[in-house]
Amino acid sequence: MIYVTGDLHGDFSRLQSPKLKKLKKGDFLIVCGDFGFLWDGSREEQQVLNKLGKLKYTILFVDGVHENFQLLDAVEEQDWKGGRVGVVRPNVLHLHRGEFYELEGKTFFTLGGGDDLLLDVEAGEYNARSMPTMEQLRQAYHKLEERDFTMDYIITHDCSSKVKQFLDLNAQDGAVHLNYLNSYFEALYERAKFRHWFFGAYHMDKRIPPRCSAVYREILPIGE
Numbered sequence: 001m002i003y004v005t006g007d008l009h010g011d012f013s014r015l016q017s018p019k020l021k022k023l024k025k026g027d028f029l030i031v032c033g034d035f036g037f038l039w040d041g042s043r044e045e046q047q048v049l050n051k052l053g054k055l056k057y058t059i060l061f062v063d064g065v066h067e068n069f070q071l072l073d074a075v076e077e078q079d080w081k082g083g084r085v086g087v088v089r090p091n092v093l094h095l096h097r098g099e100f101y102e103l104e105g106k107t108f109f110t111l112g113g114g115d116d117l118l119l120d121v122e123a124g125e126y127n128a129r130s131m132p133t134m135e136q137l138r139q140a141y142h143k144l145e146e147r148d149f150t151m152d153y154i155i156t157h158d159c160s161s162k163v164k165q166f167l168d169l170n171a172q173d174g175a176v177h178l179n180y181l182n183s184y185f186e187a188l189y190e191r192a193k194f195r196h197w198f199f200g201a202y203h204m205d206k207r208i209p210p211r212c213s214a215v216y217r218e219i220l221p222i223g224e
Contacts, residue, residue, distance in 0.1 A: 002028045002103055002223060004155070006200035006216035007064060010036030012048055015055070019219050023057040028103060030095075030222075032200030032215055033064025033112055033157030038071040038088065053089035062095050062112030064157040064201065069129040083110075095155070097132055098140025106152040106223060109194075111140055114158035114201050115179055137184055144188070153222060154197040160185040163212050167202055196222075 003023070008014050008031055023029065037049055052059060063072060072094055075086040083099030095101065095110040102108075113132045132140075158164075161182040189197070197212045198220075205218040213220065 001221060002030065002106070003219050003221055004030040004032065004198045004215055005219045006032050006205070006214075007034035007066075007203065008036055008061075009034050009066060010039055010045075010048075012037075012051065014217070015052075017219060020057075023055075025056045027057040029057055029059050029219075030108075030155055030198070031059065031061035032155060032198055033062050033114070034066045034200065035061040035063070035094075036066060037092075038075075039068050041068075041071055049089060049092065052092050055091060058091045058093065060093050060095050062110050062155055062157055063097070063130075064112060065114050065116040065130045067130065097136050098143055100143060100147060100151065104223070107147075107150075108153050108155055109144070109147075109151040109192075110155045111185075112157050114181060131179070132181060137181075144192070149188075149192045150194075151192065152195045154188075154192070154194055156185065156197070156199045157201045158182060158185065159197070159199045159201070159212065159214070160189045162186060162189070163199075163208050166208055167204070167206070167214065 037052065039045060072086060075088050077084055077086055080093060081101040081103060083101045084096045086094035088094060097111050097113060099110050100107060111132065113130055115131050158181050161178050164178065164182055165176050198215055200215050202214055203216045204214050205216050206214045
């Protein structure tokens with residue numbers, strides 16, 4: 001079985017959910033960004049990662065905004081299920097931007113990253129690495145073309161422009177901040193042939209008809 005959830009931010013207690021304890025060897029849990037378990041490289045963090053490595057199921061995550069990209073870049077890479085991954089532990093894998101993966105007969109397209117205006121730019125908290133580069137988006141587009149823009153599921157951190165406006169984020173003056181990634185995803189939404197799109201940036205659990213879901217604390221089965 002394949003399950004999807006939202007941002008973990010390094011909170012191990014989220015993985016102690018009774019629902020997750022039912023997952024077995026061969027199952028997958030996909031995290032829609034802000035994984036957060038690679039943050040400071042400390043001994044304590046390594047101990048937590050070792051605990052993750054002992055779980056029966058496999059954790060898959062796209063990167064979000066609150067990530068240590070230097071640590072993500074430092075992990076070993078390999079080919080896995082049709083795409084490139086970073087191997088944090090044998091059962092903890094970073095799904096790279098603009099890749100396709102085949103899991104249980106289903107095709108997944110992944111593209112992590114986003115921006116966060118709540119971060120303090122002047123204090124140096126904003127991480128420019130969190131946004132996909134133009135080159136990454138071009139490469140993703142070429143892979144999408146090769147697949148005729150066809151996949152079963154899309155896994156991202158951020159979402160399309162229209163979906164973001166639909167979420168009612170209580171922006172000041174009624175204006176919703178949109179970035180070039182939202183526009184890219186809007187074009188993808190209009191062209192792609194897919195069953196469902198999951199994203200996690202906005203810390204809410206909400207179904208957006210007909211084919212999108214914001215996920216946070218819910219653990220949703222895929223393909224049922």
